[in-house]
Amino acid sequence: MNRTTTLPSLAFPPTSNANTLTQTGSHNSEHRFSSQLRMNFDCECKTIWLSWAPCPRPCFNSELLTEIAEFTDCMRQTKGSFPYAVPDCAYVVLASDIPGIFNTGGDLDLFIRLIETQDRAGIVAYGKICIDVLHAFYNSFDRQLTTIALIQGRCFGGGFESALACDIRVAERSAVFCFPEHLFGLWPGMGAWSFLLRKPGGQGLIDLLTLGKRYSAHEMQKLGLVDVVVEDGTGRDALQEMLQDDAVLQRIRSEKTRIDFDELWMSINIWATCALKLTATNRKLMRRFVGGQNQLITRGEREDQPYRKSS
Numbered sequence: 144m145n146r147t148t149t150l151p152s153l154a155f156p157p158t159s160n161a162n163t164l165t166q167t168g169s170h171n172s173e174h175r176f177s178s179q180l181r182m183n184f185d186c187e188c189k190t191i192w193l194s195w196a197p198c199p200r201p202c203f204n205s206e207l208l209t210e211i212a213e214f215t216d217c218m219r220q221t222k223g224s225f226p227y228a229v230p231d232c233a234y235v236v237l238a239s240d241i242p243g244i245f246n247t248g249g250d251l252d253l254f255i256r257l258i259e260t261q262d263r264a265g266i267v268a269y270g271k272i273c274i275d276v277l278h279a280f281y282n283s284f285d286r287q288l289t290t291i292a293l294i295q296g297r298c299f300g301g302g303f304e305s306a307l308a309c310d311i312r313v314a315e316r317s318a319v320f321c322f323p324e325h326l327f328g329l330w331p332g333m334g335a336w337s338f339l340l341r342k343p344g345g346q347g348l349i350d351l352l353t354l355g356k357r358y359s360a361h362e363m364q365k366l367g368l369v370d371v372v373v374e375d376g377t378g379r380d381a382l383q384e385m386l387q388d389d390a391v392l393q394r395i396r397s398e399k400t401r402i403d404f405d406e407l408w409m410s411i412n413i414w415a416t417c418a419l420k421l422t423a424t425n426r427k428l429m430r431r432f433v434g435g436q437n438q439l440i441t442r443g444e445r446e447d448q449p450y451r452k453s454s
Contacts, residue, residue, distance in 0.1 A: 176210040181240075188386040189233040196240040200436040203301050204250045208272050215279035218286070234386060237280075237309060238293040238379070245292075245318070247436050248300020249273075249333075251429045258421055266418055270411035273301065273333040278404050280308040281338070289396055294318045294360070294369070295378050297439070304331060307338040310396045313371045313385075314360040315378045320368075326355040327428035328421050332414025334407050341400040343367055370395045 175181040183192040193214060197207050218235075239245045250269070257265045280290050292306035294314040299321045306312050322331050330336075331352055339348045348366060351358070363369035373381040385391050421429075 176213065177206065179204075179207045180210040180214075182214065185383075185386070188383070189231055190386055191232055191235045192238060193235060194238045194240045195246070197246070199440065200247070200250075200252070200433070201239075201241050201244040201297075201439060202247050202250050202436060203273070205253065205269070208269075208276065211276050212272050215276050215284065218284040219279060232286075232288055233389070234289050234291060234392075235280075235284075236291045236293055236382065237305060239295060241296075243296035244439060245294045245296055245298040246302025246305065247297055247439070248302050248304075248323075251436075252433050254418065255426050255429055255433075258418055258426060261419060263415055263419060266415045267411060270333060270415060271408075273304075274404070274407040274411055277304060277308040277334045278402070278407055280305070281334070281399065281402060283310065289392060291382065291392075293378050293382050294320075295375075297321075299323055300331060301333055304333050304335045304338065307335065307368070310399070311371075311392060312363075312369045313373065313378060313382050314363065314369045315373055315375045316360055317375050318360040318363075318369075319357050320360075320363050321355065321357045322352050323355050323432065325353050327432065328425040329418060330414070332410050332417075334402075334410065336410065337402050337406055341402065 171183065171185050171187075173181055173183050179197055180193070180195050183194070184190070185192065193211075195207060195211075197204055253269065254266070256262075257269075283290055289311060290309040291311045291313060292309040294306055294312060295318060296315070297319050298306055298314075299319075300323060303320055303322060322335060324330050335352055336349075339345050339351065342348060344367070348368075350356075351366075358366075360369055360372045364372050371381075371385075
């Protein structure tokens, strides 16, 4: 399967490239792909912090996915030695800049439009770029580094899958985890099945994918899907402290079982076939979820400033 992502039906706008990003410091620096995605480099800890702030909803819209894919491509091609980045990067941290929300998953509004026009190519293209990114994180960009998800708040659907693709998951106490796809007739198609089945007791974790139930950080820790639970509001500081001691993180990190890209590609094609069969009732439920995503923003859970202060 060719890794090059083609997007025949989605109008993904061109994003910035590494040469257009402006470095803001020599020791710790920040680079922004857009208002939705930024990278911070902590040279002391050899850590890249990749933080997103999706707009208008806290989900993986097409533009954000394209920017994350640009990051993963650069990591693969340069082995992490960006002209503006941390040399010999040891860690990549996924985090959110939206208070109370890690990520609510796929762009359901886009899914509805593609389903109603029966645009299979568009649905597959969206799924393809998702698995390109997740496979890169799962394999640590083919490098000897550690990927970490810092989960603060809601972690649903594709957001949950992105966390599962990382080596280590650190969650604040009030974080909530859920795969809601079953509630509107779908299932997580971007790698969740593959990730969970390779966990200890993986077969017993399938209920997470089929019940649409919400789980707390401590419940996830008991299931072995969260490694560290910290107090609310302390996630970044707690992780920053862990990053000072490589031995601590390596004790937490567990070995991964290989996942071939073709396995994820097959999953995407089955998922796309199922999506195109969703009924008007299913799509109505999806619209309710979109409305819920909008309410998360309008209730003020997103700060006026697009980014928190960098760690």
